[in-house]
Amino acid sequence: MSDVLEPTLLAEALAVTVAASLPAVTPLMPGPAQPGSPHVTAAFAGGAIAELDGGVPGAVAVLVGTELVEALAASPLGALDVASAVQPALDAAARQLGAHARAARTIDLDADGYDVAAELGGSFTTVPLIGAGIAAAVLVPDTTLAGAREPLAEDAERPTDLGTTGAGSDSTGETPAPFVPAFATAAPPRGLELLQGVDMEVTVELGRTRMTVRDLLALTPGAVLELDRAAGSPADLLVNGRLVARGEVVVVDEDFGLRVTEILDANAAV
Template structure:
């Protein structure tokens, strides 16, 4: 079943969904939907795009400001991927369109010849996301809005964006004027999903030995029994601890947090 909302209403509803999942220090409020312009990217520092699956055509773009880009680049764990940080917002936007988002990819807004209109396959609508200033924006092609379906089950975003914005109307900022937001720190990253891995040890093997592995084979690791296991976040060592069992599942009791130098 296709969406019952007008294109402008639907674009704002998609922005409501994305705003709830986008890392930000202060809550983001969607402004009014506007006709898209290829010059909109000049107001932002980075962005990510995800193609849609599920019978809905097109893609969705989320543009973000300098604060989030710098926070990801300056993370204590090393530079974090913008596309991964924005993926939950793109997933939420896609569900509101009755679709599923594919894996996001970052777009270089400063690349020579970059054209967001061509990236989206044609005319699009833009919805600013406003915090202390214009912190981000959601871009949705007109063809995607026309082909959207009813929200996917379990989507918590209200169908009527007016229900979200009626109490506090979003301010309209013409042409994405340069409203400067106050400096933001690592709080921006609080909503970013990170891959956490516990490593018991490592070993090196020749291809011959690897191919000779059979069920029941025992591999000797480079760590003595009883030694602490490593806790890695996005592949970076950040802590050590003891392996424990919690309700029949393995867990890790952290015994040591490593500083930045030790975690390299």
């Protein structure tokens, strides 16, 4: 028996999955699914969208509120991309649809003439995510809901039969009613705790050097490069390319590791 839900229930199930993966101070709860409207973007400050692979048509989009967008922009590690913060939630939603999400891209809601219905390819369903106010929303084309497959396990292999990446275009042409978020209340200020669930790229750097193209082309197996750091000097710990700490290289169960010896403040981490 198929595990695919009726479209409205499936949209709300997607919202539950997204709510569990989005950075948020207070737990997010899905509101009722409702017909999508181009006015929905007025309630949010940013968002991201990912096309689907695996035989399920269309895409999934997540819109987020001002608190998350501002927290990402004010990160001490430098401005972070909304698409990167939302990618885990889009990945989880895609698996619920029986598909895999491609790399997310940020939606510019302030762009002149931006039309979210055109972005999604036609009619769509919206499910608001409610915390202390409307914190986010999940947008799914109706053709995507209709073409969903049985959910995939989190460790499911990426399918080889790549499906259509464009959403359907079955818009009725009717003017939709303005989006009115239910249970909207003034949201209290939120801090960088919102970023606790965001994946970051951490790199350990032993040193650097500069070489001419001639020297690079002359490299062979066994060549030794002299770095700009003396033996025994601490290695640098970089997060998304920004220096945040230094430490000693150690070996843990036959793998290299870093024992942190110094945390740099925001002024030093450049």
